Amino acid sequence: MTPENFLYLAVVLFAIGLVGIMLRRNLFVVYLSIELMLSSVNLILATFARVQGDMGGGIIALLMIAVIAAEAAIFLSLIIYIYRTTKTVDSKRITKLANQEEK
Amino acid sequence: MESLVFSILALFLLAGAIGIVALKESIYSAMSFLLVMVAMAGMYALLHQSFLFLAQILVGVGAVVVLSLMIILSINLRIENLPSQQITPKKIGFVLTMVAPIVIILFYAIGKTDLSFAPVSQEFGGIKLVGSELFSHWVLPFEVISILLLSAMVGAVVLSRRRLDSDS
């Protein structure tokens, strides 16, 4: 249980989250992958707090959790909104930002 | 002993993470996410962050997971609304190739460090210490976060407000 192990783990989790964002089109999965990445960062913060013996990292991680909560609220509201208007959670079909003439 | 716990928790974390990404049904991803949250809490505990452990359980599981599950279930997706995804091995390979260098460099950086856990008091990570730190050095971020939470709340209400003339 060395600090490096925690860090390696966090990096791998982060990578998995990254893969999830790029790969999946289902908005829920995208959201959960984002959460995964955030959590991995939290882990790194906590690890360094323990390494340094300084509570600062832990505090930040705590505040991060608050942010996560806020973000959950917004993201999920957005999903509801999108579902209501476009009846889908497939990110490929949500193309309002695209150049309309092309397609 | 701690190494064993760490290994188990790490395993759960990895399994959950891969589950989030790889599973087809949204429900299953949400379940994997629950596993990840809980295991993460355990990690915090291992790192002597007791308050963080509590907060993680309360918020991560109690709020986030519950909310996600509620939304997933209430949206009532039909199969046809789910994306018809063809995740070809080619795509997986492509994405992994892109992510790989990031991982590699981070590993490399970690490998170059020489870290060890500092000795800490018994109260480290405890609620008392958290409170004193939070309200002395970290007051400003604390307040700002509260504003953030306020705005998020307002935003969520606005977004999910039904218009009187729209149909759901």
Add this chain to the structure above:
Amino acid sequence: MEVLLSLIVILPFLSSMILGLSYLIDEERKLGNTYYTYIAVGVPVLITLFSFILIAHMFPQSSDTTLYAHLFNWVSVGSFTIELSFMLDRLSLVMISFITFIATLIHIYAVGYMREDEGFGKFFAYFNFFLASMLLLVLASNPIILFIGWELVGLASYLLIGFYHKEHSNITAANKAFIVNRVGDFGFIIGLGVLFITLEGQGFSFEAIQNGIGGLSSSTLTFVGLMLFVGAMGKSAQIPLYVWLPDAMAGPTPVSALIHAATMVTAGVYMVARFGFLYNEIPDIGLFIAYIGAFSALAAALMASFERDIKKILAYSTMSQLGYMFIAVGLGAYGAGIFHVFTHAFFKALLFMGAGAVIVALHHEQDIFKMGNLRKHLPKTFITMLIATLAITSIPPFAGFFSKEAIINHAYLSENYTLWVMAIFTAFLTAYYMFRLIFVVFMGNVQREYSKLQPLGRWMSIPLIILAVGSATVGFLGIGHGFGNFIALPDRSIEDVAHNTEYILMGINITVALIGIVLAYRLFGTLATPPKADIPFKVFIMRKFFVDEFYDRLFVRNIRGLSSFFDRVVDAKIIDGVFGGLSLGYIEVGKLFNSFQNGTVRHYATYFIFGVSLMSLGLLFLLEVK
């Protein structure tokens, strides 16, 4: 004196610019003909005066005195300089004397001839420009300036031939003249270039070249002499580069008179005479030149004998007489050749001007078989043209007799008997076709009714008379080698001749001419029958030996095919293909980049991560390398 010399060239250039600018600015044609006349005729008169002054100045001095007028250094690179300077020695003095005089007369004539034309000012701008270029050519002190004048007269010729530009065939004729000339110029440039290279920078004026000639090998000299003569072939319409001259008659008659009779076409002869010191080293090339001249003279005379258009007859006659001049300079009799240039200028200009009078009087009819019995209606024209014709057929005491006879006799006395026979036969033909022209146009019993004839103005008739006097008298300058001695060119000498032989030769010449006249009278004196293409021999000649067709087959079609090939294949497909392909490639790349900006945020995230991963790779490499 030097100032006068420079002015002789500068003034006409200046006046041509003024005339041209005035013409361009004056769009509503408010400036009357008088304005243009004063400038356009005034300058040549002035120039002629200057040349007479210079004659008076140079006459008493020794024969190799040269007057130089240096204007400026045109090119100065290291030790190589080309100066713009003028050289007046006996040769160029003689040239400018008759050039300016006859040009002045033709300018006066042209005032009358062109008075109805709307492009009056333009005409005289070109005309003065031509005069200036010719003078530049003749007065040049080094061959490069000579060549500039050479090219400029070609340009002036092109502008003036195509003067009636609304008629497409005239433009074609002008193009033909310019292009054929160009072929000759190409040879000329090569000759000049080789000469320059082999002389190795000892200066390039005529004097310097003359001094440096000795060091060159015979083969170099042969090549240079030949190449320079190629230029002369083009400019002076000898075989094979003569095809432009008959077509050049499309220009207004004063143009034909000045350029294609008296001056520009003699530039080739002048050039050979100027390079006489070079040609003296290579007498074989001289012989070749003489033969080309003889063949050209003969062929031209044959073609003239069957020609109907009055100006074309005169054009072939010019080519024929030029052939005589080349016989002379080819055999080294530079004095005789230039003398013939001198006399020919008088009577040929007169002939053309008379022909122009006839053409204008008959409202632009040029076919001689539609004329006849004009001596009653145009007496002045008749008399003057008769005098000129007598001169050209070398009947004494008219001018052509002295000059042509000098050439023919020289051919005999230098033991080139083939040339002599050809020259004699050509003289016979000359008499024949020229008197054929006179008989058909002016005599005959044809009772032709002419609708109101256009009267000649004083502008046109006075120069005719002056030139007639000249044609009658200038021959006497040549008596007793007077002209040749004056001009003091490096003639290749021949053994002295017994008086008896001289008289016999003279008699032969006159007899031959008389036979020609009699034959013409018998055939055309009373009844003028147009030539019919019945026997193949006649067909051959009347179709001008099919030379134009030959050139067309050999050169024109192939070049046209090549150009067409380049246009269709190389330009359209290959070059346009390359550029089209390039731009298409750009469009495609642009489309590709466009597809990246598709509004799908997932894709943007992918790009984002791609960038980060690239940076991490980069960072890895940097760290590893270190």
